[in-house]
Amino acid sequence: MNSMKDIRKIIGTAPMFMPAAGIILYQNGKILLQKRGDNGKWALHGGAMEMGETTEETAVREAREEIGITPVELDFYGVFSGKQMYHIYPDGNEVYIISTVYFCDEYSGELKVDENEVLEVKWFDIDKLPENIAPIDSFILENIHEYIEAKYK
Template sequence: MGYIENLRKVVGHQPLILVGVAVAVVNEKGQFLLQKRMDGKWGVPGGFIELGESTEEAGRREVLEETGIQVGNLKLVGLFSGKEHYVKLPNGDEFFPVTTAYVTNEIIVGTLEADGIETTEARFFQANELPTELNPLIKNLIKQYSLSFSSN
C-alpha cells in the first residue's frame, strides 16, 4: 500500500495537498505521448510522488509504469497549483494537487503499451491533432510544452 492510501486511512476524505508530476514525452517526429485513462479522458503520463522520491524519479517511474517507455533527462516546464486544480474523486476523496510539469525528448528504450491498470491506450499525437476528450488544462500544458521544447 502506498503513501496516499495510508494517509487516507488516517484523514478519510478530507482535502489534502498532494505533490505530483506530469511528463510530456515528445518523439523524433515532434509528437506528444498521450495516454487514455480509465475514465476515457486523455492526458500526459504522471501521478503522485512516493515518500523519499524526487519529482524527476516519480516522472520517469510514472511514464514507464503507464506506457512502457523509459525516458531520460527531464526539462522543467513549470509548477501548477491553486484552487482551479481542485479535484473531488467519485469516492469522496478531495485534493489540491501541486504538479511539477516536465518535457523530454529522450526516449531510452521500451515498447509503447498501455498498462491496462491506469491506461487503456497510449499513443503519440501531433500538437495540432489532439483528441477531443482531453482535459483543457492538459491542452494548455501541451502548449507550454511546445513552447518549451521549441526553445531548446
Template sequence: MELGESIENTAKREVYEETGLLVEELSLFNVFSGESYFRKLENQDEFYMVTIVYSSNKFTGTEKVSDEESLKLQFYKIDNLPKVMLGTHKNILHNFLKKQLTQK
C-alpha cells in the same frame, strides 16, 4: 512518490509503469498548482493537486498499456491533438507549446 524517491525518479518510474517506456534526460518544464487544481472526490475528500511537468525527447522501450493505470497509449502529431482533454491538461499543453514557439 515512494519514500526517499526524487521527483525525477518518480517521473521516470511512473512513465515506465504506465507505458513501458524508459525516459532519459528529463527537463523540468513547470510546476502547476492553485485554484484550478482543486478536486473533490466522490467520497467527499478534497485536495489541491500539484502537477510537476517534465519533457524529454529521449526514451527507449516498447509501448504497452498498463492494465491497472492506462486505457490507451498513443503519440500525436502537434497539429492533430485529441479534441477531448482535461482542462488542466489543456492548460499545461498550451503553456508548453507557447514556450516552444518563443524559443524558436
C-alpha cells in the same frame, strides 16, 4: 507504506495537497497521451510522489509503470498548482495537485500499457490535441507551443 491511503483513512475524501510529477513525451511535432482507465480522459503520464522520491524519480517511475518506457533525459517544463489543479477522483477523493512536469524527447523501451490504469496510448499532433483531455493536463499544456518553439530554435 502508502502514505496517501494512510492519510485518507483519517481525513476521508476531504481535499488535500498531492505532490506529483509528470512527463510530456514529444516526438516529431506530436505528444504521446494516454487514455486513463478511471475516467476515460486523455492525459499526460505521471502520478503521485512516493515518500523519499525526487520529482525526477517519480516521473520516470510513472512512465515505466504506466506505458513501459524509460525517459533518457528530462528537461524541466514547469511546476503547476492552484485552483486549476483541483481534481475529484471517481472515488470522491479531492486533491489540489502540485505537479512538477518534465519534457522528454528521448526515451528507451517499447510502449506497453498498464491495463489497470491505461486504456490506450496515442500520439497527437500538438495542433490537434483531443477534446476529451483531462482539464488539469489541458492547463499544463497551455504553453506547450511556446516551449517547443524556444527549445528547438
